[in-house]
Amino acid sequence: MSEQLQKIIQGSAFAELTLAHVLMITVGCFLIYLAIVKKFEPLLLLPIGFGVVLANIPVAELMAEGGLLYWLYQGVKLGIYPPLIFLGVGAMTDFGPLIANPKTFLLGAAAQLGIFTTFMGALLLRFTGPEAASIGIIGGADGPTAIFLTAKLAPHLLGPIAVAAYSYMALVPIIQPPIMMALTTKEEREVVMEQLRPVSKRERVIFPMIVTIACGLIIPQALSLVGMLMLGNILRESGVVDRLAKTAQDALMNIIVIFLAVTVGATTRADAFLTPQTLGIIALGLVAFSIGTVGGVLLGKLMYRLTGGKVNPLIGSAGVSAVPMAARVSQSVGQKCNPRNFLLMHAMGPNVAGVIGSAVAAGVLLALFG
């Protein structure tokens, strides 16, 4: 009896528990706290936080070869989950505001400035090219794209990059407004934009085809992301496969989010996460986000000037993907200055253009360093 009890005690994880494990479990609990109490991206931070806890309980070795999370992680490693997430995102996204006002494509492009300037900063901080590219993509504010690129270029940095990307996406309402206020004048923020024209069904169906073919021919490396995004969208807009569209945006999306988030959380093991590099990545991620916002707002200001005050520069900040959070931030900042101003639909244009832009940027980096 005592021998058996001793065996169980020796086999328990307490014997192997270190301070690093305790720290990581605390980090996991903190992410869960942010998700449940603060409601910061709960759909992602909750499973990520739980994955952190699961991976840092010693002895269980869920992420070791043969463990449950090891097998689920193969979907991340092989680049399967992020495109499937994009399929769901496409099935949920209305590209109407972008089609109605194609000028906002440019805002989506300008906001990718954060990716490349942070890439440069990471290079100067002695990260390798592929690592710097993976860090820079945080500035795209697009979780699946960041995971897709990092899994291919620098899988050892997946944990910190994913946590940084999703944390900053959750913090968009805190990070962006001061930058937007600093770069714009009151007069610019008060601009009321013209109502968007109605978009025909034919345009909505042609749009995903055009984007897929154009992006696929120019940057084939981005096709698995852009192609899936547009497949999801054409399922939605065609109106003939409602069942598939609903499955893609609901059941399939939820299943993949669970697998992706838990396994990404599980990559943040103490030995890989608690390093000075992680702090550098988190700091650079903030820089990337901020510069992306600056790029979008500055081009918005330029468009304001060129159009004679018809474009509100605040919608430029929505170019950093983070759908639809960034567009909501544009709306709330705009409405603070002019309570009768409704920028949400106008900001959705650059917001969804940012998704395409960040996928293209990921394709460029993959082409250069993959």
Add this chain to the structure above:
Amino acid sequence: MVAWLLAASIDTGDTFIEELIAGLEVTAIGMSVVFSVLILLFFIMVVIGRLFAEAPAAQPQAVPQVAAGAGDEAELAADVSADVSATEAPLPAGDFGAVAADELAGEQLVAVISAAVAAALDQEARAAEPAQRAGQPHSPVRAGWVLSGRIERLTARDRMPYSPRGR
């Protein structure tokens, strides 16, 4: 800034400058490609928007005004004859058609022609002399029903036996 960069390059051998240049190259290439792709999409969507955009809702066509004048009677007669010829058009074959045609050939045909003439004259009169409309539009059908209802009530009252009020 330049001095700082030079100092950094001296400290680290030329790698700092090299990395800076490499980073700038990637930034320039990357931003150019991203802008090129999205500008291309912008132009394509502008063209598609011009080709396939929903046409604005069509303006309701102005109702042709019937002008009062000398030639109106001739036009009116032509309209009426057109109505009559439409009414006299052959009905679908079969028993029902034959019966209907027989019925229309008699008094009902006269009634239809009279109604058409009356409607046309009424429309012309309204167009020529705009009048202030009543608060509740007058409906001859409704008035007819109301009148017959009143007659029915009065007749029914006559037929009822006398009963003093309150019993």
